[in-house]
Amino acid sequence: MALPPGFLDELRARTPLPGLIGQKTRLLKSGRNWKGCCPFHGEKTPSFYVYDDHFHCFGCGAHGDAVTFVMRAEGAQFMEAVERLASEAGLDVPKLAPRDAERARQARDLYTVMEAAMEAFQRRLRLPEGRPALEYLRRRGLTEETIQGFGLGWAGSGRGALQADLKQDAFETAQLIEAGLLKPPEGDEAPRDFFFNRVMFPIRDRRGRVIAFGGRILGDGQPKYINSPETPLFRKRYALYGLDRAREGAFRGASVVAVEGYMDVIALHQAGFTGAVAPLGTALTEDQLQELWRLSPEPVLCFDGDAAGARAAARVAEAALPLISAERSLKLATLPAGEDPDTLIAKGGQSAFQTVLDGARPLSEALYGLLLEGRPMGTPEQRATAEKRLLAAAATITDPSLARQYRRELLKRFFEATTTRRQSGRAVPTQRLARPALVEPTIRTAQARILLAILLRHPWLLPQIEEAFGLLDLPEGPARLLQSAILSWPMDSQRLDSQALLSHLATEGLADATAWALGAEALPQAARPDALPREVEEGFWHFFLRLRGEAALLEDQKAAQESLAATNDPAAQQRLIRLTEALGALRRGEDGADMAEDTAATP
Numbered sequence: 001m002a003l004p005p006g007f008l009d010e011l012r013a014r015t016p017l018p019g020l021i022g023q024k025t026r027l028l029k030s031g032r033n034w035k036g037c038c039p040f041h042g043e044k045t046p047s048f049y050v051y052d053d054h055f056h057c058f059g060c061g062a063h064g065d066a067v068t069f070v071m072r073a074e075g076a077q078f079m080e081a082v083e084r085l086a087s088e089a090g091l092d093v094p095k096l097a098p099r100d101a102e103r104a105r106q107a108r109d110l111y112t113v114m115e116a117a118m119e120a121f122q123r124r125l126r127l128p129e130g131r132p133a134l135e136y137l138r139r140r141g142l143t144e145e146t147i148q149g150f151g152l153g154w155a156g157s158g159r160g161a162l163q164a165d166l167k168q169d170a171f172e173t174a175q176l177i178e179a180g181l182l183k184p185p186e187g188d189e190a191p192r193d194f195f196f197n198r199v200m201f202p203i204r205d206r207r208g209r210v211i212a213f214g215g216r217i218l219g220d221g222q223p224k225y226i227n228s229p230e231t232p233l234f235r236k237r238y239a240l241y242g243l244d245r246a247r248e249g250a251f252r253g254a255s256v257v258a259v260e261g262y263m264d265v266i267a268l269h270q271a272g273f274t275g276a277v278a279p280l281g282t283a284l285t286e287d288q289l290q291e292l293w294r295l296s297p298e299p300v301l302c303f304d305g306d307a308a309g310a311r312a313a314a315r316v317a318e319a320a321l322p323l324i325s326a327e328r329s330l331k332l333a334t335l336p337a338g339e340d341p342d343t344l345i346a347k348g349g350q351s352a353f354q355t356v357l358d359g360a361r362p363l364s365e366a367l368y369g370l371l372l373e374g375r376p377m378g379t380p381e382q383r384a385t386a387e388k389r390l391l392a393a394a395a396t397i398t399d400p401s402l403a404r405q406y407r408r409e410l411l412k413r414f415f416e417a418t419t420t421r422r423q424s425g426r427a428v429p430t431q432r433l434a435r436p437a438l439v440e441p442t443i444r445t446a447q448a449r450i451l452l453a454i455l456l457r458h459p460w461l462l463p464q465i466e467e468a469f470g471l472l473d474l475p476e477g478p479a480r481l482l483q484s485a486i487l488s489w490p491m492d493s494q495r496l497d498s499q500a501l502l503s504h505l506a507t508e509g510l511a512d513a514t515a516w517a518l519g520a521e522a523l524p525q526a527a528r529p530d531a532l533p534r535e536v537e538e539g540f541w542h543f544f545l546r547l548r549g550e551a552a553l554l555e556d557q558k559a560a561q562e563s564l565a566a567t568n569d570p571a572a573q574q575r576l577i578r579l580t581e582a583l584g585a586l587r588r589g590e591d592g593a594d595m596a597e598d599t600a601a602t603p
Contacts, residue, residue: 451543
C-alpha cells in the first residue's frame, strides 16, 4: 500500500526512538544518544546505539528507523508496524484508493521537481541577470562555498522563465503547480511563476530533500520575503530552515540555536555555529519546538534585544511551558540592541556571537522577567495581578513535579522583589513588611489566619495541597506575605516540619506575621501540634473551600475532571473527590460565620 509523502516522516517525528526501543532493551544515556545491549542478538557488552531518528548495532549490523524496529522486534509486516505506531502517535493511517496511490507516487516525484528547480535557480544566479543577486550575497559576506552549500539561487524576471529552464526535464505543468512553483491559472491566463526577481533559498527537510523555497526581493519592494505555499511536501508549521545541516551539527556537539531569518542561519553556519535554524517568518510553533527537542534537550532561542524581541520571547516561553519536562526545556539568549546574528558576526566575528550564547539563561531563570517586565507593582491590586500571572504560567506546565519547582522559583523571585528594595546600596524593608496592626479581623481574614496556622504547624501537608493553596486570593497584609513565602519555601522532603518552616520565615523577616497567624485566640484542633493527619487534612479543606468560593471551586472541579480523564492520575482523582466534597459542603448552607467556633478546640 502506498502512503502519501510526509506521512511516514510525521510518524517517525512523533515516535521517540528511545522510548520505543527502551520497551525491549535497557538503554543508558551516552552523550547525546543512547546505548544498550542489542535486542536482536545476544551480547554482554553494549554495542547497540539509538540516535534521534535511527538505531544501529555495531555488533550484528541491525539498522533502521521506528517502523523497521517494530518489524524486526515483533515480526510485524510493514503496514502492521505502521498502524501500531500511528495508533500510539495519534495519527490516522491514510486509506488510499488506487487513484490516490497513483497520486501519492506522483507526489513523491515532486522531490525530483524541487531538486531540478533548485538547480535552475542556481544556474540563473551565475547568468548576467543574476549578477546583482550574487553581488548582494557576496556583500553580505558569504563565501562561494557557503553559496553553493546552501544552494542559493536567483528566480528569473521573465514570465515562464522557470518552465523554460525545466523544459528538458519534461515536467508537467500540473506538477509545477502542485510543487508550489507556479500559480494556478486565473481565467484564460496561463500559469505564472510563483517566484520572480528574488534571491532563492531552498528549504530542506531533515533528510536534506528540497521541499520549498524562500525568496527575498532585492531593493525596497514588499513583501521582502515570501515562502512557497503549502504543498504535499511542505507544511510551514513543521519546517525549520537549516534543519538538515543543524541535525548534523547537533550530532557533532554544536549548540542548537533558533534565530529569526535565512541570512542569520547562513551567517552562523559559515561562522562555525552549525546548529542554527530558523522558523519561516513566524513565531515558533509547537511542532517546530518538538523538532528542536529532537536535536537537543535544551535548544537556545535567540531574540532581538528590543521591546519587540522581549514580547516575542515571552510569547514563545508561554507557548512552550505546557510542553517542557524534566528532560527537555529551553534557553533564551538576547542579542545586543540593534543587532541580529548576521550583523553581529560581521562586526565582532565568531566571539561576539559566542558571548551571546554563553549568556543564554535557562527558561526557569528568564521566565520571571518575561512575564512581569514593565508591569507596575506599586499597589496591592497590581501586585495581586502580577502574582496571579506567575501562578497561571506555572499551572500550564503539565509535569506536576516541574510545575511545583517553577511555582516555587517564580514566587520566591516575586516575594524578594515585592518585599525589599535597594536604597543607598542596602536592602530596606518596604511598607508591605510593616508590622500588621492587630485589629479585629474580618471573617475572610480570620479564615485565612486559621488556614495559615494549620500549614505553619503541619507543613508536611504542603506537597499535597500546594497547587490549591497557590490558587487562593488571600487578604493583603500578613496573610498574603505568608502565602508567598510558604509557596516559595524550598521544601526538603526530609525536613517538612514546623520548626524548619518557622525558621525559614523568620530569616525572611516574617516572625511578626507568623506570630499573628499562630496567636489567634480560638484555633481549631487542626492547627494544634498534636492534631491527627486526618484532622489536619479536613481542617485545611474546610477553610480552603470557604476562601476559594463556589464559582472558583466549580472551575477547579472541571479542571480536575479533565485532568483525571487525561492522565488517570490517583492524585487528580483525590483532588476531584476533595473538590466535590467541598462544593457539597458549601451548598449545604454553611456560611462560615461561625466556623471558628464550630471547629475550635474547647479551651
